[in-house]
Amino acid sequence: MKSNTKISNAVIKRLPRYRRYLKELQRKGVDKISSRELSDLIGYTASQIRQDLNNFGGFGQQGYGYNVDALYNEISIILGLDREYKMIVVGAGNMGQAIANHTYYYKAGFIVCALFEVNPKLIGLKINDISVLDYENIVEYIEENAIDIGIICTTKDSAQEIADKMAFAGVKGIWNFAPVDLEVPDHIAVENVHLSDGLHSLAYHINRNQNK
């Protein structure tokens, strides 16, 4: 990897997708693949794929293609998936619980350490063996446990205040499920989840197919 190269956000957003397909190829025992074959799989053009992967110094060899294992490992390292991340979830409703219960994250190194709630009926419970703690104590908890990622699973009304506390306490990234754009200091990364975008794309294709 060319260190300190500024890679566009669009490319970064595509890397997890490359990685998913490479993992699938590994499972099937495929050890090398051309940009054209990758294109058929993933749906990006072969030239886009070559351009994307060139950002990292290029792993491909003319006439040979990409080594699946090497590319998978390199993308994992680029994404920072070769270490663990400590996370907390604010909001122990359905979405918060879904994340706490999602064992995939643990296998992948993303550890939910605690959930936080304002609702006294939920405080003190355990979900998938993870404690639901009082939101009052969130700043202290983040500081003492060196939490990397804060996950917001509340309504949009409280999301900014929660983000402020998370930022103050020192999280490095926020995964935001509340339907609102957060304002946080530049050094904190934010990923917003807009589930309804997928539903809107689906609506388009349904209408398109019906009008054919």
Added chain:
Amino acid sequence: MKSNTKISNAVIKRLPRYRRYLKELQRKGVDKISSRELSDLIGYTASQIRQDLNNFGGFGQQGYGYNVDALYNEISIILGLDREYKMIVVGAGNMGQAIANHTYYYKAGFIVCALFEVNPKLIGLKINDISVLDYENIVEYIEENAIDIGIICTTKDSAQEIADKMAFAGVKGIWNFAPVDLEVPDHIAVENVHLSDGLHSLAYHINRNQNK
């Protein structure tokens, strides 16, 4: 809109994002906006924005920019958001319940008509006033109620079998939360949700910021 123009999937995927930002502009009382201003907001280049919106015959006027209301309405129509969609959810776990409870979808015309389960402890319950029905009866229900969209909120092991039943019964689109690629007939649209992709992008930015 140029009818029957084939628009690339990449453009379609960007439209819900344009729409979200246009809605925000509407809320703020902004009535026109240039491609450059849109670029600052959304993060795509101005030339990309002009190219994207040109796919639909172009709404912009040189030196004036885009009319926010007109563009919002047009994108809504293109996406097919000017009608209602009847949906069912299979799997009444946390994710299924989160979707059933998400009132935004109802306001936007996406109606969850029923949830389906194999677990006898859940069958017969109501979630946000929506009945949890026996998965045994899914085909009949889809046919009788002309369901448009099937939502899969189960583990990956049962997802393909559920998709087959949905396809057989006549859904027009599938919103898949199970971490597996589904095989369905061409006339059925599929949107896969890969939540972990966002987490992986976040990991990248956290490492990037720490290495600065």
